Each structure stands twice: as C-alpha cells, then as structure tokens.
Amino acid sequence: MKISIDGPAGAGKSTVAKKVAKELGFVYIDTGAMYRALTYMAIKEQIDLHNGEKLATLLVKHPIEFQIENNQQRVKIANQDVTEYIRTPEISKYVSLVAKHEQVRKEMLKIQRQLAEKGNIVMDGRDIGTNVLPDADLKIFLTASIEERAKRRYQELLLQGYKGSIEEIKQDIANRDKQDQERKFGPLKKANDAILIDTTQLSIDQVVTRILQLVKKFQEGGKNEII
Ligand code: DC
8 A cells, every 4th residue: 555645844744654564563654855855965075056968867877765773764975874963954044945856856756756667655744645546545635734744843853952933943944834835746746636724723643543444444345436
C-alpha cells in the first residue's frame, strides 16, 4: 500500500507520517529531507542555487540515502550524515529555491519512485499525490492556519537553541508556501482525490487516528470506500 501526505510547511506532515508508518509497520520517506540534503550539499560545494542543471548534476553524483540507526531515521548524502544540519533556518530559507528547478525535480522524482517500489510506504512532501505517486492508494492533504504552523515550528526550533522571533518564522513559512505553490514544476497542490485534514484544532494523535481509520477502510473495501 502507498500513502501520500502532502501539505504546506509546518502542517504536521512528518510527525504524523512517521507515526502512521510506525503503527502500520510501513517505511516512511521524507522527501522534504531529500530537497534539504541537496540544498545543504549545494551550499557546501558553492553551487549557484539558481542553476538547475548544476544542482541536478550534483544530485546524480551524490546519492541520497535513508538509514535507520538506533530507531531513528538518518539522512545521508555522499555518505555524510546530514540529519542534524538540514533543518536550520538557513537551509529552510534556500530549499524552495533549489526545489523549483525542473531538472532537480525530475531527478528527485526518479529516486522517490524507486524508493516507493520497495513496498508498503508512507511518503510525505508537496507533490507526492499529484506527481510522484499519482496512483497512491490513500492521499492525504494536511493543512493548518499559518499562525498555528508558525507556532509549531517555533517550538521545534526553540529546542534547538533558536534565538529569533516567531514573526520571522511566520514570514519564512509564508514565503516558502508562496514559492512552493507558485512554482511551475511540481507545485504544492492538493490532488483531486486527496482527503483534506485541517489540523489547526487537532492533536497529532487525533490526526494519526483519522488516517489509520482511512487505511482500515481502504484495506476493507478499496479506494472507493475513502473518497
Ligand atoms: O517538508 P519540508 O519543510 O522539510 O520541505 C522542505 C522544502 O522542500 C519545502 O519548502 C519545499 C520542498 N519540497 C518540495 O518541493 N517537494 C517535496 N515533495 C517536498 C519538499
């Protein structure tokens, strides 16, 4: 079974996707981490982030891998574990710029489809239900108000020692949403057959429960049961 979870920054996708995957014994694939890892590598190698061709070449040269260590998923690029470096405000600021290039998205799509072939998966991102896995069995689109999303990111970053304001985070999220929605290739968009869940007023566990109910319906009666 393939489950896609798309939505804007801070809607709770990765937390929810991880939990759903764990409950079901499925593999979780965080495609945002893939774009972040590439952004990290491009900055390190001083590649022009406006040059899609060079970024795609960098991606082909340095494969991205996910590995489980001590029960935690680690992201590696060019054999370097970059998990701790890819969620900084600097990477968040530049990642949408990297993700807008057609050449980059084409290469990512190939890798993501290969990863999805491995079996039962939960994949989260922006264009999974629309582009990467248009045949996903269950498609979820998570949203929340921008205030709530900024608050969640702020709390996450505080734990990492962040010193900026919540207003800066809100601005960054708004900019990123705009760039992700307006880009020509693989924009952030709800698939027609995706189920919309607004998480503003919901706890993580409530969202997970709702998705698990949908999975159960699918397993009992197929896709027609859920849309
Ligand atoms: O989910 P995230 O915040 O870690 O994603 C980081 C960025 O990567 C996001 O701003 C847009 C981009 N992205 C994308 O373009 N397509 C995806 N499938 C996943 C992420």
